[in-house]
Amino acid sequence: MSALASASRLAAVLALLLPAAAAAAPRVVSINLCADQLVLALADPWQVLAVGRLAADPALSAMHREAARVPATGGSAEEVMRLGPDIVVSGAAQQRKTNALLVRMGFRVLALGAPDDVEGVAAMIGDVAAALEQEARGRHLAAALRADFRPPPGPAGATALVWRPNGFVSGKGTLSDAALAAAGLANQAALAGIGAWGTMPLERLVADPPDILVIDDHMPTKSSRAQALLVHPALARLAPPMRVGQVPTAEWLCPGPWMRAAVDRLRALARP
The missing domain is CATH 3.40.50.1980 (Nitrogenase molybdenum iron protein domain)
Structure with missing residues (x-):
């Protein structure tokens, strides 16, 4: 078999395998501004079915450029159900009623709290990464966060x-x-x-x-x-x-x- 034929055969095999591998990873809808940004930071673009509309606002979202490239949702349960995601990422307090409705409808919901310390944020990054099957990316971002927040030696200055x-x-x-x-x-x-x-x-x-x-x-x-x-x-x-x-x-x-x-x-x- 020629090299060209071998390469063509390999390409054909990969073309069959890649969609199956992609289909195995969860597709996600996010309906909370803070959840939106974590999803956009951790997920592969093809995984993201939609994020909230505020995610594209540069005054509020650090991931506004990434958000502008995916569909937006108002965050209602009806919109989420039409999109049919494998997982919904939301806020534990802000979307409490919507979360409960989606759970009753059989959707998997990851409701995020509002951690106010570095380790809590690192743990939340890990939770979202695990749900999206992006554990390596999550570990990298959590480690970078800890390094970014490491105080300099010596007493504080001003x-x-x-x-x-x-x-x-x-x-x-x-x-x-x-x-x-x-x-x-x-x-x-x-x-x-x-x-x-x-x-x-x-x-x-x-x-x-x-x-x-x-x-x-x-x-x-x-x-x-x-x-x-x-x-x-x-x-x-x-x-x-x-x-x-x-x-x-x-x-x-x-x-x-x-x-x-x-x-x-x-x-x-x-x-x-």
Whole structure:
């Protein structure tokens, strides 16, 4: 048999085997913004039947380019049933009723929580990867996440406060706290005795300002009273010496491997 004939025969065999191998892996629909991004990061493109519409919004999604290449869904149970996925990935709290309906209809549903520590996020990446039969990719992303969040040696340097609408702050033990630590910064909220979640009134911030104030990039507007607090004139009087930096909301709105970009921005802010 000639080399050309052998190659043609091998190509024909592979053409028969590859669709069968592809069919063995689960097809997925995701109906939650954070779940969407994990699915897009872990799945092969052909596995993804649809993701939620918000996944293509660059202001909210770090995976918006990938999302724009797959169909979008509004996330209703009826839409999911028409698509007929092998697995549905969703949020445990946000889509609770839809999840229950889909389970009653016989669909396999992976409902994700909202971990607020690095190991919890790494475990969630592993769960989604296993469900999609992409375990190797999941291990790689989880290991990279742990490395990205590894704090530098030595004590923390400048103080920083992640300040959100209504003065909402993330204290000790949160992902924001871990991101600040990875950048070599001390979390002002944790130093002020605030637990995982709390608020920092403007008056308290003015009385004891951090070295760096961090806000989300799409938040400093006056579209609501909650957001207007972030552009209060009192803040302008604190700078300098206080520095104000922004992190794109999409880089840390949802927990996942894309948070490396937020940590890198914080590291840049930490440099004098």
